[in-house]
Amino acid sequence: MSNDLRSLADVDRLIHEPSRTVILAVLAAVESADFLYLQRETGLTKGNLSVHLSKLEEAGYISIEKTYRGKIPMTLCRMTETGRNAFKNYREQLKSFVEQT
Amino acid sequence: MTNDLKKPQLRAIQYFYVDGSFEFGFGLLCLILGVFFYVETNVHGWLSTVVDSSLVLVMIGGAWLINRLIKQLKERLTWPRTGYLTYSRRSGRKLGWRLVVGMVSGGLIAAIATVLITAPNAQVATMPVLSGLLLGIVMVVIGWRTRLNRFHLLAGLSTADGIAMGFSRMENTTALAAYYIVFGLVLFASGAWVLRSYLRQNPAEKEVLPDEQ
Numbered sequence: 434m435s436n437d438l439r440s441l442a443d444v445d446r447l448i449h450e451p452s453r454t455v456i457l458a459v460l461a462a463v464e465s466a467d468f469l470y471l472q473r474e475t476g477l478t479k480g481n482l483s484v485h486l487s488k489l490e491e492a493g494y495i496s497i498e499k500t501y502r503g504k505i506p507m508t509l510c511r512m513t514e515t516g517r518n519a520f521k522n523y524r525e526q527l528k529s530f531v532e533q534t
Numbered sequence: 535m536t537n538d539l540k541k542p543q544l545r546a547i548q549y550f551y552v553d554g555s556f557e558f559g560f561g562l563l564c565l566i567l568g569v570f571f572y573v574e575t576n577v578h579g580w581l582s583t584v585v586d587s588s589l590v591l592v593m594i595g596g597a598w599l600i601n602r603l604i605k606q607l608k609e610r611l612t613w614p615r616t617g618y619l620t621y622s623r624r625s626g627r628k629l630g631w632r633l634v635v636g637m638v639s640g641g642l643i644a645a646i647a648t649v650l651i652t653a654p655n656a657q658v659a660t661m662p663v664l665s666g667l668l669l670g671i672v673m674v675v676i677g678w679r680t681r682l683n684r685f686h687l688l689a690g691l692s693t694a695d696g697i698a699m700g701f702s703r704m705e706n707t708t709a710l711a712a713y714y715i716v717f718g719l720v721l722f723a724s725g726a727w728v729l730r731s732y733l734r735q736n737p738a739e740k741e742v743l744p745d746e747q
Contacts, residue, residue, distance in 0.1 A: 454539065455542050458539045458540075458542045458543050459542045459543065459546050461543065462542075462543035462546045462547060463546050463619050463620060463621055463622065464620040464621055464622040465619070465620045466546070466617065466618070466619050466620075467613075467617050467618040467619070468617075469616070469617035469618070470549075470616065470617025470618060470619055471617070472617070473616055473617055474542055474545070474546075502609075502613070502618065503609075505614070507618065509618075524539065
């Protein structure tokens with residue numbers, strides 16, 4: 434396997450999934466986003482989005498807070514420092530792969 | 535792919551301006567300032583001193599009112615429809631860039647002010663021209679940051695409004711009041727147009743009654 438392809442094979446598989454990439458891209462640009470915003474942005478069903486968020490939370494990339502805005506329940510997601518570093522590495526790996534090929 | 539990653543990030547930045555609440559808030563502040571300057575030109579004696587010295591209070595009160603209005607609008611219309619986002623405060627390099635842009639804009643406006651004030655036989659009311667330029671720069675910065683073209687249009691309108699009022703042969707403060715009232719109305723119109731298209735694209739979800747289930 435050439436070096437170019439090996440750099441792509443080394444990318445974080447947890448992030449290298451379109452829906453999770455979009456979730457992290459959004460969370461990298463803001464402080465926090467709620468479930469509804471992420472659902473609209475990714476186009477996923479509630480169930481699928483929950484699964485993806487749980488995987489990212491298990492990896493320590495995001496934190497999830499169940500809270501209330503007034504009387505309305507709200508699920509608020511934030512990117513952790515680990516997630517921020519992992520996403521930065523992922524972007525750099527992708528960028529270098531695109532530049533090399 | 536890396537460019538595609540920027541699209542959801544840009545949409546997240548644009549989301550703050552998606553419902554026109556910013557224009558409503560900023561427009562309201564302009565209207566308050568317009569009324570303030572109009573009152574200032576029409577009161578005399580001790581009342582004039584009171585009005586003059588209350589500008590800072592008007593600005594602080596206006597800013598507080600803007601925050602309240604934007605938050606109320608978003609809480610009632612935007613967040614239940616399309617979700618809730620919070621933004622982190624700027625720091626480091628980005629804050630530095632903001633300072634540079636602020637200093638360059640300030641220098642530019644000071645230079646224009648000097649030219650206008652020292653020009654012999656100047657028939658121009660300087661304050662509305664400068665305000666038009668200043669708010670025009672603010673709109674350009676927002677438009678550049680969010681890639682929303684309507685802010686570039688608003689920047690042009692602010693500058694045109696300022697220049698028109700500057701050359702209208704009105705007294706300086708009256709022209710300034712007229713500038714702020716006109717630009718406030720322009721912002722309201724822009725906000726209403728944006729809110730209308732937002733509500734059309736995102737109608738409220740119907741509540742499902744128990745007997746409909």
